[in-house]
Amino acid sequence: METNVNQPIDFIREIIEEDIKTNKNSGRVATRFPPEPNGYLHIGHAKSICLNFGIAAQYKGTCNLRMDDTDPAGETMEYVESIINDVKWLGFDWEDRLFFASDYFERLYDFAEELIKKGKAYVCDLSPDEIREYRRTLTEPGKESPYRNRTVEENLDLFRRMKSGEFADGSRVLRAKIDMASSNILMRDPVLYRIKRTPHYRTGKKWVIYPMYDFAHCLSDAIEGITHSICTLEFENNRPLYDWIVNELIEGEKPRQIEFARLNLSYTILSKRRLIELVEKGYVAGWDDPRMPTIAGMRRRGYTPEAIKTFCNKIGVAKKDNLVDIALLEACVRDDLNENAPRAMCVLQPLKVIIDNYPEGQTKEIECPNHPKNPSLGKRKVPFSKVLYIERDDFSENPPKKYKRLSPDKEVRLRNAYVIKFSHLIKDGATGEIKEIHCTYDPATKDGPSLDGKKVEGVIHWVAASHAIPIEVRLYDRLFTVEDPASKGDDYLNYINPDSLKILYPCFAEHNLKDALPGARFQFERIGYFSLDPKDSTKERPVFNRIVSLKDTWSKLAK
Ligand code: ATP
């Protein structure tokens, strides 16, 4: 398990260390990651996962995985399974502590009755609009509900009848009796339970009343003995309510809520509601579309769990919201792959090259290192023959100044192989497009000096036409054209990048790639990092996703 011993200490860890020092909770540290199974996890969740599991590991505590499934609308088993899969893939272990808030429905109901019996909760018949109206605004105290002073007996009776399904959806709610004049609107008698006849994916039709988040979350924490309940800043105003409920109902040690700034990532949307919209309206090919900021999308694209965790540790934990540059995430992915991905050659936009002085039908196996700096990744054999493909861009008939690739008067080295020299070219009579170029090679130049003893600056990649395998390459770019699509509100769909996916076929890859396993990652030399798509690849047509380019083409990192 990951520990963060080299991490600079953040304000949450400061609190925890202080609590350990003062022996609060007998020195125990228990955290939880509490997703609602109403969507797939995204990179923002990864930040929370790394924080909660990271803290548990660092302070020899525990971290629970809890499905916060108290609102039946939109929650499904598919989402539960995806969450389990994603947290596991990131490399975290909750051991036997997978919990479901829906398993606590009975106990939460009992807690609610207890509040009623203490005179701290009442059944209210106001409509949702009326409740809002009575709460009024920050500048004036709220107005008390006419149902606020019902007797305990009447409240208990009505609440039990709410539970047994006697009343229509939305006709009554259970409210905490706190303070209608509180400066915190959330403390003006918040709703604790509502009637909702939506079947729950786990409890079916057993319940027609469901606890609200504010009631269920803190008590679920208490039930599990959570010591530090870490959540995002938008819950800051809920903290007094969290504390109020826990203080009314829990004896002894109580969980403490601590808020941190959620991750916002440039050129990215991290709201489940919006991600659902992208999927349902077909803007992307599903939750695991490699352009999605979901863990599933990133996994399919070829991101490594290590890179995601490095990123989460780098951005740290702040108390104020900010926008993190996606280039930082891409740089983490690039650094990891640069060190660990074996190299391969693949030509994306092929131009045929014929080596006129190379014997027809002959093939030479050239041994190539799989990694320039890491010999433990081994070597592979790449065939060389008379007809090759090079990248269209790597030849220029009228090269600009400083052009270092192949041109009529400039030799170039074929990576790991010979130096070649231009001879002539053949164009398509109708279109004027270059069909093929003819070159000569010097057999003495493999690993040696250039044809005329001069240093050859340019090195280009290539594949032998006789052995190359055709592959499909998917080039991904950012899904949005603006830095902060979330700031566009409901108009965010107008800022989808129309060029976020380009498909190239056929690209020609060295034949070694035919044995690549789904998910295998490579650096295609001089091009970028790619991985074999686990879903759409076939034997006949392997599909490679571009994970990330070799360099940051958007260059915003300097900002
Ligand atoms: P969304 O706002 O995208 O709908 P959510 O907060 O409703 O997401 P949950 O399933 O409730 O999603 O989130 C589970 C946990 O992950 C919560 O503790 C939440 O605070 C945290 N979390 C969600 N989004 C982010 C984010 N962008 N950065 C950090 N933590 C996040």
Ligand code: MG
């Ligand atoms: Mg939430």
